[in-house]
Amino acid sequence: MTAPLQGRKREAARNDGAILAAARDVFLEDPKAPISAVAERAGVGISALYRRYAGKEDLLRTLCHDGLKAFIDAAKDGDDMNEGWDAFTTFLRAVVEADVHALTVHLAGTFASTPEMVADAMRANELVERLVARAHAGGRLREDFVVADVTMILEACAAIRLPDRRRSAELRRRYLELAIDGMDRDDADRLPGPPPDPAEMNWRWAKSRPGPA
The missing domain is CATH 1.10.357.10 (Tetracycline Repressor, domain 2)
Structure with missing residues:
Protein backbone atom coordinates (compact mmCIF):
# COMPACT_ATOMS: atom_id res chain seq x y z
CA MET A 1 0.00 0.00 0.00
CA THR A 2 1.43 3.39 -0.98
CA ALA A 3 1.78 5.86 1.88
CA PRO A 4 -0.15 9.14 1.42
CA LEU A 5 1.84 12.16 0.34
CA GLN A 6 2.73 14.54 3.13
CA GLY A 7 3.31 18.27 3.43
CA ARG A 8 5.14 19.83 0.51
CA LYS A 9 4.92 16.69 -1.63
CA ARG A 10 1.14 16.68 -1.33
CA GLU A 11 0.97 20.37 -2.19
CA ALA A 12 3.29 19.84 -5.16
CA ALA A 13 1.13 17.00 -6.47
CA ARG A 14 -1.99 19.14 -6.05
CA ASN A 15 -0.33 22.05 -7.87
CA ASP A 16 0.79 19.80 -10.72
CA GLY A 17 -2.74 18.50 -11.20
CA ALA A 18 -4.11 22.04 -11.16
CA ILE A 19 -1.49 23.19 -13.67
CA LEU A 20 -2.23 20.39 -16.14
CA ALA A 21 -6.00 20.89 -15.87
CA ALA A 22 -5.60 24.63 -16.36
CA ALA A 23 -3.18 24.15 -19.27
CA ARG A 24 -5.64 21.89 -21.04
CA ASP A 25 -8.41 24.47 -20.72
CA VAL A 26 -6.23 27.44 -21.66
CA PHE A 27 -4.60 25.89 -24.72
CA LEU A 28 -7.82 24.38 -26.02
CA GLU A 29 -9.27 27.89 -25.95
CA ASP A 30 -6.16 29.47 -27.46
CA PRO A 31 -3.07 27.41 -28.43
CA LYS A 32 -1.07 30.67 -28.62
CA ALA A 33 -1.86 31.73 -25.06
CA PRO A 34 1.17 32.56 -22.87
CA ILE A 35 2.22 30.21 -20.12
CA SER A 36 1.40 32.93 -17.58
CA ALA A 37 -2.28 32.40 -18.44
CA VAL A 38 -1.94 28.81 -17.27
CA ALA A 39 -0.47 29.86 -13.93
CA GLU A 40 -3.26 32.38 -13.45
CA ARG A 41 -5.98 29.85 -14.31
CA ALA A 42 -4.40 27.26 -12.00
CA GLY A 43 -4.09 29.72 -9.13
CA VAL A 44 -0.35 29.16 -8.71
CA GLY A 45 2.65 31.43 -9.01
CA ILE A 46 4.63 31.41 -12.25
CA SER A 47 7.65 30.14 -10.29
CA ALA A 48 5.67 27.07 -9.18
CA LEU A 49 4.88 26.33 -12.82
CA TYR A 50 8.49 26.72 -13.96
CA ARG A 51 9.68 24.41 -11.19
CA ARG A 52 7.72 21.65 -12.94
CA TYR A 53 8.01 22.58 -16.61
CA ALA A 54 10.89 24.19 -18.47
CA GLY A 55 8.50 26.25 -20.58
Missing part, protein backbone atom coordinates in the same frame (compact mmCIF):
# COMPACT_ATOMS: atom_id res chain seq x y z
CA LYS A 56 5.37 26.22 -22.69
CA GLU A 57 6.66 23.57 -25.11
CA ASP A 58 7.46 21.21 -22.25
CA LEU A 59 3.96 21.71 -20.87
CA LEU A 60 2.34 21.11 -24.27
CA ARG A 61 4.42 17.98 -24.73
CA THR A 62 3.30 16.66 -21.34
CA LEU A 63 -0.36 17.33 -22.11
CA CYS A 64 -0.23 15.54 -25.44
CA HIS A 65 1.76 12.62 -24.08
CA ASP A 66 -0.76 12.17 -21.28
CA GLY A 67 -3.49 12.12 -23.92
CA LEU A 68 -1.57 9.53 -25.92
CA LYS A 69 -1.23 7.34 -22.83
CA ALA A 70 -4.98 7.59 -22.21
CA PHE A 71 -5.56 6.56 -25.83
CA ILE A 72 -3.32 3.51 -25.38
CA ASP A 73 -5.10 2.53 -22.17
CA ALA A 74 -8.47 2.73 -23.95
CA ALA A 75 -7.17 0.57 -26.79
CA LYS A 76 -5.82 -2.03 -24.36
CA ASP A 77 -9.09 -2.13 -22.44
CA GLY A 78 -11.02 -2.64 -25.66
CA ASP A 79 -8.66 -5.34 -26.86
CA ASP A 80 -9.29 -7.33 -23.67
CA MET A 81 -12.84 -7.96 -24.86
CA ASN A 82 -13.59 -11.22 -26.65
CA GLU A 83 -15.76 -10.01 -29.52
CA GLY A 84 -14.04 -7.87 -32.16
CA TRP A 85 -16.88 -5.44 -32.87
CA ASP A 86 -17.49 -4.84 -29.15
CA ALA A 87 -13.75 -4.34 -28.58
CA PHE A 88 -13.54 -1.77 -31.36
CA THR A 89 -16.63 0.23 -30.47
CA THR A 90 -15.83 0.16 -26.74
CA PHE A 91 -12.44 1.67 -27.55
CA LEU A 92 -13.99 4.43 -29.68
CA ARG A 93 -16.47 5.35 -26.96
CA ALA A 94 -13.74 5.48 -24.30
CA VAL A 95 -11.53 7.79 -26.38
CA VAL A 96 -14.40 10.16 -27.14
CA GLU A 97 -15.45 10.17 -23.48
CA ALA A 98 -11.90 11.12 -22.45
CA ASP A 99 -11.80 13.88 -25.11
CA VAL A 100 -8.28 12.84 -26.09
CA HIS A 101 -8.35 14.15 -29.65
CA ALA A 102 -9.23 17.72 -28.77
CA LEU A 103 -5.59 18.19 -27.79
CA THR A 104 -4.35 16.50 -30.95
CA VAL A 105 -6.35 18.82 -33.19
CA HIS A 106 -5.37 22.01 -31.38
CA LEU A 107 -1.76 21.34 -30.42
CA ALA A 108 -0.33 19.29 -33.28
CA GLY A 109 2.94 20.71 -34.55
CA THR A 110 3.52 23.01 -31.57
CA PHE A 111 6.26 21.02 -29.81
CA ALA A 112 9.12 18.63 -30.47
CA SER A 113 8.25 15.04 -29.60
CA THR A 114 10.52 12.74 -27.60
CA PRO A 115 11.67 9.21 -28.50
CA GLU A 116 9.27 7.91 -25.84
CA MET A 117 6.36 9.72 -27.47
CA VAL A 118 7.31 8.35 -30.88
CA ALA A 119 7.43 4.83 -29.44
CA ASP A 120 4.05 5.29 -27.74
CA ALA A 121 2.55 6.65 -30.98
CA MET A 122 3.73 3.54 -32.80
CA ARG A 123 2.29 1.35 -30.06
CA ALA A 124 -1.03 3.19 -30.27
CA ASN A 125 -1.18 2.66 -34.02
CA GLU A 126 -0.43 -1.04 -33.63
CA LEU A 127 -3.25 -1.41 -31.12
CA VAL A 128 -5.74 0.37 -33.39
CA GLU A 129 -4.66 -1.78 -36.34
CA ARG A 130 -5.36 -4.86 -34.23
CA LEU A 131 -8.77 -3.59 -33.13
CA VAL A 132 -9.79 -2.79 -36.71
CA ALA A 133 -8.51 -6.17 -37.94
CA ARG A 134 -10.47 -7.97 -35.24
CA ALA A 135 -13.64 -6.06 -36.09
CA HIS A 136 -13.18 -6.95 -39.75
CA ALA A 137 -12.49 -10.59 -38.93
CA GLY A 138 -15.72 -10.77 -36.95
CA GLY A 139 -17.62 -9.77 -40.07
CA ARG A 140 -19.29 -6.71 -38.54
CA LEU A 141 -17.09 -3.81 -39.67
CA ARG A 142 -17.71 -2.67 -43.24
CA GLU A 143 -15.05 -3.86 -45.69
CA ASP A 144 -14.03 -0.41 -46.95
CA PHE A 145 -13.26 0.92 -43.45
CA VAL A 146 -9.52 1.49 -42.86
CA VAL A 147 -7.37 2.35 -39.85
CA ALA A 148 -6.93 5.97 -40.97
CA ASP A 149 -10.70 6.41 -40.76
CA VAL A 150 -10.44 6.00 -36.99
CA THR A 151 -8.42 9.19 -36.61
CA MET A 152 -10.78 11.22 -38.77
CA ILE A 153 -13.87 10.04 -36.89
CA LEU A 154 -12.33 10.76 -33.49
CA GLU A 155 -11.20 14.20 -34.59
CA ALA A 156 -14.64 14.97 -35.98
CA CYS A 157 -16.14 14.17 -32.59
CA ALA A 158 -13.49 16.26 -30.81
CA ALA A 159 -14.35 19.25 -33.02
CA ILE A 160 -17.77 19.44 -31.35
CA ARG A 161 -17.11 22.04 -28.67
CA LEU A 162 -19.72 24.27 -27.05
CA PRO A 163 -19.39 26.60 -24.03
CA ASP A 164 -21.35 24.03 -22.02
CA ARG A 165 -18.99 21.08 -21.43
CA ARG A 166 -21.75 18.70 -20.47
CA ARG A 167 -23.61 19.45 -23.67
CA SER A 168 -20.41 19.09 -25.72
CA ALA A 169 -19.82 15.63 -24.27
CA GLU A 170 -23.44 14.67 -24.92
CA LEU A 171 -23.25 15.72 -28.57
CA ARG A 172 -19.94 13.93 -29.10
CA ARG A 173 -21.51 10.73 -27.86
CA ARG A 174 -24.51 11.30 -30.12
CA TYR A 175 -22.47 11.75 -33.28
CA LEU A 176 -20.10 8.92 -32.46
CA GLU A 177 -23.10 6.59 -32.32
CA LEU A 178 -24.19 7.84 -35.74
CA ALA A 179 -20.67 7.13 -37.02
CA ILE A 180 -20.69 3.65 -35.48
CA ASP A 181 -23.98 2.90 -37.22
CA GLY A 182 -22.32 3.88 -40.49
CA MET A 183 -19.42 1.52 -39.85
CA ASP A 184 -21.73 -1.46 -39.57
CA ARG A 185 -21.45 -3.85 -42.46
CA ASP A 186 -25.21 -3.83 -42.83
CA ASP A 187 -24.75 -0.47 -44.60
CA ALA A 188 -23.47 -1.94 -47.84
CA ASP A 189 -23.16 1.22 -49.95
CA ARG A 190 -19.56 2.13 -50.76
CA LEU A 191 -18.12 5.21 -49.10
CA PRO A 192 -17.46 8.20 -51.39
CA GLY A 193 -13.83 8.97 -52.15
CA PRO A 194 -10.68 7.10 -51.11
CA PRO A 195 -9.55 6.95 -47.47
CA PRO A 196 -6.88 9.41 -46.25
CA ASP A 197 -3.29 8.60 -47.20
CA PRO A 198 -0.27 8.94 -44.86
CA ALA A 199 0.72 12.36 -46.20
CA GLU A 200 -2.71 13.73 -45.41
CA MET A 201 -2.58 12.27 -41.91
CA ASN A 202 0.94 13.38 -40.99
CA TRP A 203 1.24 16.94 -42.30
CA ARG A 204 0.10 18.47 -39.01
CA TRP A 205 2.94 16.80 -37.14
CA ALA A 206 5.71 18.16 -39.35
CA LYS A 207 6.97 20.38 -36.52
CA SER A 208 6.59 17.69 -33.88
CA ARG A 209 9.85 16.08 -34.93
CA PRO A 210 11.72 13.96 -32.39
CA GLY A 211 13.79 16.09 -30.08
CA PRO A 212 17.19 15.13 -28.67
CA ALA A 213 17.27 11.84 -26.83
Whole structure:
Protein backbone atom coordinates (compact mmCIF):
# COMPACT_ATOMS: atom_id res chain seq x y z
CA MET A 1 0.00 0.00 0.00
CA THR A 2 1.43 3.39 -0.98
CA ALA A 3 1.78 5.86 1.88
CA PRO A 4 -0.15 9.14 1.42
CA LEU A 5 1.84 12.16 0.34
CA GLN A 6 2.73 14.54 3.13
CA GLY A 7 3.31 18.27 3.43
CA ARG A 8 5.14 19.83 0.51
CA LYS A 9 4.92 16.69 -1.63
CA ARG A 10 1.14 16.68 -1.33
CA GLU A 11 0.97 20.37 -2.19
CA ALA A 12 3.29 19.84 -5.16
CA ALA A 13 1.13 17.00 -6.47
CA ARG A 14 -1.99 19.14 -6.05
CA ASN A 15 -0.33 22.05 -7.87
CA ASP A 16 0.79 19.80 -10.72
CA GLY A 17 -2.74 18.50 -11.20
CA ALA A 18 -4.11 22.04 -11.16
CA ILE A 19 -1.49 23.19 -13.67
CA LEU A 20 -2.23 20.39 -16.14
CA ALA A 21 -6.00 20.89 -15.87
CA ALA A 22 -5.60 24.63 -16.36
CA ALA A 23 -3.18 24.15 -19.27
CA ARG A 24 -5.64 21.89 -21.04
CA ASP A 25 -8.41 24.47 -20.72
CA VAL A 26 -6.23 27.44 -21.66
CA PHE A 27 -4.60 25.89 -24.72
CA LEU A 28 -7.82 24.38 -26.02
CA GLU A 29 -9.27 27.89 -25.95
CA ASP A 30 -6.16 29.47 -27.46
CA PRO A 31 -3.07 27.41 -28.43
CA LYS A 32 -1.07 30.67 -28.62
CA ALA A 33 -1.86 31.73 -25.06
CA PRO A 34 1.17 32.56 -22.87
CA ILE A 35 2.22 30.21 -20.12
CA SER A 36 1.40 32.93 -17.58
CA ALA A 37 -2.28 32.40 -18.44
CA VAL A 38 -1.94 28.81 -17.27
CA ALA A 39 -0.47 29.86 -13.93
CA GLU A 40 -3.26 32.38 -13.45
CA ARG A 41 -5.98 29.85 -14.31
CA ALA A 42 -4.40 27.26 -12.00
CA GLY A 43 -4.09 29.72 -9.13
CA VAL A 44 -0.35 29.16 -8.71
CA GLY A 45 2.65 31.43 -9.01
CA ILE A 46 4.63 31.41 -12.25
CA SER A 47 7.65 30.14 -10.29
CA ALA A 48 5.67 27.07 -9.18
CA LEU A 49 4.88 26.33 -12.82
CA TYR A 50 8.49 26.72 -13.96
CA ARG A 51 9.68 24.41 -11.19
CA ARG A 52 7.72 21.65 -12.94
CA TYR A 53 8.01 22.58 -16.61
CA ALA A 54 10.89 24.19 -18.47
CA GLY A 55 8.50 26.25 -20.58
CA LYS A 56 5.37 26.22 -22.69
CA GLU A 57 6.66 23.57 -25.11
CA ASP A 58 7.46 21.21 -22.25
CA LEU A 59 3.96 21.71 -20.87
CA LEU A 60 2.34 21.11 -24.27
CA ARG A 61 4.42 17.98 -24.73
CA THR A 62 3.30 16.66 -21.34
CA LEU A 63 -0.36 17.33 -22.11
CA CYS A 64 -0.23 15.54 -25.44
CA HIS A 65 1.76 12.62 -24.08
CA ASP A 66 -0.76 12.17 -21.28
CA GLY A 67 -3.49 12.12 -23.92
CA LEU A 68 -1.57 9.53 -25.92
CA LYS A 69 -1.23 7.34 -22.83
CA ALA A 70 -4.98 7.59 -22.21
CA PHE A 71 -5.56 6.56 -25.83
CA ILE A 72 -3.32 3.51 -25.38
CA ASP A 73 -5.10 2.53 -22.17
CA ALA A 74 -8.47 2.73 -23.95
CA ALA A 75 -7.17 0.57 -26.79
CA LYS A 76 -5.82 -2.03 -24.36
CA ASP A 77 -9.09 -2.13 -22.44
CA GLY A 78 -11.02 -2.64 -25.66
CA ASP A 79 -8.66 -5.34 -26.86
CA ASP A 80 -9.29 -7.33 -23.67
CA MET A 81 -12.84 -7.96 -24.86
CA ASN A 82 -13.59 -11.22 -26.65
CA GLU A 83 -15.76 -10.01 -29.52
CA GLY A 84 -14.04 -7.87 -32.16
CA TRP A 85 -16.88 -5.44 -32.87
CA ASP A 86 -17.49 -4.84 -29.15
CA ALA A 87 -13.75 -4.34 -28.58
CA PHE A 88 -13.54 -1.77 -31.36
CA THR A 89 -16.63 0.23 -30.47
CA THR A 90 -15.83 0.16 -26.74
CA PHE A 91 -12.44 1.67 -27.55
CA LEU A 92 -13.99 4.43 -29.68
CA ARG A 93 -16.47 5.35 -26.96
CA ALA A 94 -13.74 5.48 -24.30
CA VAL A 95 -11.53 7.79 -26.38
CA VAL A 96 -14.40 10.16 -27.14
CA GLU A 97 -15.45 10.17 -23.48
CA ALA A 98 -11.90 11.12 -22.45
CA ASP A 99 -11.80 13.88 -25.11
CA VAL A 100 -8.28 12.84 -26.09
CA HIS A 101 -8.35 14.15 -29.65
CA ALA A 102 -9.23 17.72 -28.77
CA LEU A 103 -5.59 18.19 -27.79
CA THR A 104 -4.35 16.50 -30.95
CA VAL A 105 -6.35 18.82 -33.19
CA HIS A 106 -5.37 22.01 -31.38
CA LEU A 107 -1.76 21.34 -30.42
CA ALA A 108 -0.33 19.29 -33.28
CA GLY A 109 2.94 20.71 -34.55
CA THR A 110 3.52 23.01 -31.57
CA PHE A 111 6.26 21.02 -29.81
CA ALA A 112 9.12 18.63 -30.47
CA SER A 113 8.25 15.04 -29.60
CA THR A 114 10.52 12.74 -27.60
CA PRO A 115 11.67 9.21 -28.50
CA GLU A 116 9.27 7.91 -25.84
CA MET A 117 6.36 9.72 -27.47
CA VAL A 118 7.31 8.35 -30.88
CA ALA A 119 7.43 4.83 -29.44
CA ASP A 120 4.05 5.29 -27.74
CA ALA A 121 2.55 6.65 -30.98
CA MET A 122 3.73 3.54 -32.80
CA ARG A 123 2.29 1.35 -30.06
CA ALA A 124 -1.03 3.19 -30.27
CA ASN A 125 -1.18 2.66 -34.02
CA GLU A 126 -0.43 -1.04 -33.63
CA LEU A 127 -3.25 -1.41 -31.12
CA VAL A 128 -5.74 0.37 -33.39
CA GLU A 129 -4.66 -1.78 -36.34
CA ARG A 130 -5.36 -4.86 -34.23
CA LEU A 131 -8.77 -3.59 -33.13
CA VAL A 132 -9.79 -2.79 -36.71
CA ALA A 133 -8.51 -6.17 -37.94
CA ARG A 134 -10.47 -7.97 -35.24
CA ALA A 135 -13.64 -6.06 -36.09
CA HIS A 136 -13.18 -6.95 -39.75
CA ALA A 137 -12.49 -10.59 -38.93
CA GLY A 138 -15.72 -10.77 -36.95
CA GLY A 139 -17.62 -9.77 -40.07
CA ARG A 140 -19.29 -6.71 -38.54
CA LEU A 141 -17.09 -3.81 -39.67
CA ARG A 142 -17.71 -2.67 -43.24
CA GLU A 143 -15.05 -3.86 -45.69
CA ASP A 144 -14.03 -0.41 -46.95
CA PHE A 145 -13.26 0.92 -43.45
CA VAL A 146 -9.52 1.49 -42.86
CA VAL A 147 -7.37 2.35 -39.85
CA ALA A 148 -6.93 5.97 -40.97
CA ASP A 149 -10.70 6.41 -40.76
CA VAL A 150 -10.44 6.00 -36.99
CA THR A 151 -8.42 9.19 -36.61
CA MET A 152 -10.78 11.22 -38.77
CA ILE A 153 -13.87 10.04 -36.89
CA LEU A 154 -12.33 10.76 -33.49
CA GLU A 155 -11.20 14.20 -34.59
CA ALA A 156 -14.64 14.97 -35.98
CA CYS A 157 -16.14 14.17 -32.59
CA ALA A 158 -13.49 16.26 -30.81
CA ALA A 159 -14.35 19.25 -33.02
CA ILE A 160 -17.77 19.44 -31.35
CA ARG A 161 -17.11 22.04 -28.67
CA LEU A 162 -19.72 24.27 -27.05
CA PRO A 163 -19.39 26.60 -24.03
CA ASP A 164 -21.35 24.03 -22.02
CA ARG A 165 -18.99 21.08 -21.43
CA ARG A 166 -21.75 18.70 -20.47
CA ARG A 167 -23.61 19.45 -23.67
CA SER A 168 -20.41 19.09 -25.72
CA ALA A 169 -19.82 15.63 -24.27
CA GLU A 170 -23.44 14.67 -24.92
CA LEU A 171 -23.25 15.72 -28.57
CA ARG A 172 -19.94 13.93 -29.10
CA ARG A 173 -21.51 10.73 -27.86
CA ARG A 174 -24.51 11.30 -30.12
CA TYR A 175 -22.47 11.75 -33.28
CA LEU A 176 -20.10 8.92 -32.46
CA GLU A 177 -23.10 6.59 -32.32
CA LEU A 178 -24.19 7.84 -35.74
CA ALA A 179 -20.67 7.13 -37.02
CA ILE A 180 -20.69 3.65 -35.48
CA ASP A 181 -23.98 2.90 -37.22
CA GLY A 182 -22.32 3.88 -40.49
CA MET A 183 -19.42 1.52 -39.85
CA ASP A 184 -21.73 -1.46 -39.57
CA ARG A 185 -21.45 -3.85 -42.46
CA ASP A 186 -25.21 -3.83 -42.83
CA ASP A 187 -24.75 -0.47 -44.60
CA ALA A 188 -23.47 -1.94 -47.84
CA ASP A 189 -23.16 1.22 -49.95
CA ARG A 190 -19.56 2.13 -50.76
CA LEU A 191 -18.12 5.21 -49.10
CA PRO A 192 -17.46 8.20 -51.39
CA GLY A 193 -13.83 8.97 -52.15
CA PRO A 194 -10.68 7.10 -51.11
CA PRO A 195 -9.55 6.95 -47.47
CA PRO A 196 -6.88 9.41 -46.25
CA ASP A 197 -3.29 8.60 -47.20
CA PRO A 198 -0.27 8.94 -44.86
CA ALA A 199 0.72 12.36 -46.20
CA GLU A 200 -2.71 13.73 -45.41
CA MET A 201 -2.58 12.27 -41.91
CA ASN A 202 0.94 13.38 -40.99
CA TRP A 203 1.24 16.94 -42.30
CA ARG A 204 0.10 18.47 -39.01
CA TRP A 205 2.94 16.80 -37.14
CA ALA A 206 5.71 18.16 -39.35
CA LYS A 207 6.97 20.38 -36.52
CA SER A 208 6.59 17.69 -33.88
CA ARG A 209 9.85 16.08 -34.93
CA PRO A 210 11.72 13.96 -32.39
CA GLY A 211 13.79 16.09 -30.08
CA PRO A 212 17.19 15.13 -28.67
CA ALA A 213 17.27 11.84 -26.83
